Amino acid sequence: MSERVTRVALIGSGFVGASYAFALLNQGISTELVIIDKNKHKAEGDAMDLNHGIPFAPYMKIWAGDYEDCKTADLVVITAGANQAPGETRMDLINKNAHIFKDIVDDVMKSGFEGIFLVATNPVDVLTYVTQKYSGLPANRVFGSGTILDTARLRFLVGQEFNIDPRSVHAYVMGEHGDTELPIWSNTNIGGRLLSDYQRKEGFPSQEKLDEIFVNVRDAAYQIIDRKGATYYGIAMGLARLTKAILWNENAVLSVSTLLTGQYGLEDVYLGVPAVVNRSGVREVVELQLSEDEYKKLHHSAEVLKKALQSINGI
Numbered sequence: 001m002s003e004r005v006t007r008v009a010l011i012g013s014g015f016v017g018a019s020y021a022f023a024l025l026n027q028g029i030s031t032e033l034v035i036i037d038k039n040k041h042k043a044e045g046d047a048m049d050l051n052h053g054i055p056f057a058p059y060m061k062i063w064a065g066d067y068e069d070c071k072t073a074d075l076v077v078i079t080a081g082a083n084q085a086p087g088e089t090r091m092d093l094i095n096k097n098a099h100i101f102k103d104i105v106d107d108v109m110k111s112g113f114e115g116i117f118l119v120a121t122n123p124v125d126v127l128t129y130v131t132q133k134y135s136g137l138p139a140n141r142v143f144g145s146g147t148i149l150d151t152a153r154l155r156f157l158v159g160q161e162f163n164i165d166p167r168s169v170h171a172y173v174m175g176e177h178g179d180t181e182l183p184i185w186s187n188t189n190i191g192g193r194l195l196s197d198y199q200r201k202e203g204f205p206s207q208e209k210l211d212e213i214f215v216n217v218r219d220a221a222y223q224i225i226d227r228k229g230a231t232y233y234g235i236a237m238g239l240a241r242l243t244k245a246i247l248w249n250e251n252a253v254l255s256v257s258t259l260l261t262g263q264y265g266l267e268d269v270y271l272g273v274p275a276v277v278n279r280s281g282v283r284e285v286v287e288l289q290l291s292e293d294e295y296k297k298l299h300h301s302a303e304v305l306k307k308a309l310q311s312i313n314g315i
C-alpha cells in the first residue's frame with residue numbers, strides 16, 4: 001500500500017456501514033475513516049469500538065465526524081437510509097430513501113469535496129443516478145455497488161456446484177441490483193473453461209440447475225432478511241473490495257452500477273455492468289458479447305430502472 005494519507009468518509013453507520021468499517025480496518029485499506037450518521041451517538045459508539053481493535057489491525061485513524069470532514073476525503077461511501085422489511089423489494093425503498101439523498105449529497109458537496117462517491121443504499125442504481133445529478137460530478141466519479149454482491153453470490157453458488165474455489169469462477173450478474181437482474185451464463189467460465197463447454201461435453205450442469213442457482217442469487221436478500229432481518233457482511237466486503245480498487249488504483253474489473261452512455265445500446269441509466277475501477281473511479285465499461293436473450297433482459301432491466309427514476313420528482 002502507498003504511504004499517502006487516504007480518507008474514506010462513511011455516511012450511514014447501520015448494519016451495512018458498520019460492517020464495511022470493520023472490513024476496512026481488518027484489511028488495512030485506508031489510513032483514515034470518518035463516520036457520519038444522523039444518529040451521532042451510533043457513529044461515536046462505532047468509532048470507539050473500532051478504535052479498540054486497532055492494536056490488532058493495521059493502523060487507521062477512525063473518528064465520528066461531520067460533513068466538513070468530507071472536504072479532503074478521497075471517497076464518500078453512502079450506506080445511509082432504510083433497509084427492506086421482510087417481503088419488501090428494494091424498489092419499495094425508493095420514496096423512503098430518495099428524499100434523504102438530496103440533503104446528504106448537498107452537505108457533502110458544500111464541504112468542497114472533490115473525490116469519488118460510492119453508493120450502496122437501495123435501490124442502489126436509482127440512488128446512484130440521483131447522486132450524480134445532485135452532485136454534478138463527472139459520471140466516472142459517481143458509481144454504485146451495483147451487482148457486485150449478486151456477482152459474488154453467483155460465483156459462490158457456481159463454485160459450490162463445481163466444487164471449485166469461487167475465486168476461480170468468472171461470471172457476472174448484470175442489470176438492476178434487484179428483481180430484474182440477470183446472470184451472464186454465455187460468458188461464464190470456470191478456471192478458463194466455458195460453462196457451455198461443460199454442458200456440451202459432460203451434460204453438466206443442467207439448465208434447470210443453472211436456473212435454480214440464479215433464483216437463489218436473485219432472491220438471496222429475501223432469504224437472508226427472512227432469517228435475520230438484514231444483509232450486511234457480503235455487501236460490506238464488496239464495498240471494501242471496491243474501496244481497495246479505487247484507493248490502490250488497481251484497474252480491477254468489478255461489476256458496479258455506472259452510467260451507460262451508449263454501451264450495450266443503452267443511455268442515461270445507471271445499472272450493473274463489469275467496469276474497470278481505479279483511482280479516477282470508473283475508467284471504462286467492459287462490453288461483453290451477450291447472447292440475444294441476455295441483451296433483451298438487460299434492456300428490460302434498464303426500462304424498469306428508467307421508469308423508477310421517472311417516479312421521483314425534481315431530478
Ligand SMILES: NC(=O)C1=CN([C@@H]2O[C@H](COP(=O)(O)OP(=O)(O)OC[C@H]3O[C@@H](n4cnc5c(N)ncnc54)[C@H](O)[C@@H]3O)[C@@H](O)[C@H]2O)C=CC1
Pocket residue numbers: 011012013014015016017036037038039042079080081082083084093097100104119120121122123124145146149177230231232235
Ligand atoms: N447495495 C447492496 O448490495 C446492499 C444495500 N443495502 C442497503 O443499505 C442500506 C442500509 O442498510 P442497513 O445498514 O441494513 O440499514 P440500517 O437501518 O441498519 O442503517 C441505516 C443507517 O443510516 C442512518 N441514516 C438514516 N438517514 C440518514 C441521514 N439522512 N444521514 C445520515 N445517516 C442517516 C441511520 O441512522 C442508520 O444508522 C439500505 O438501503 C439497504 O437496503 C443493504 C445490503 C446490500
Ligand SMILES: CC(=O)C(=O)O
Pocket residue numbers: 084090122149220221231235
Ligand atoms: C439487501 C440487498 O440489497 C442485498 O442483500 O442484496
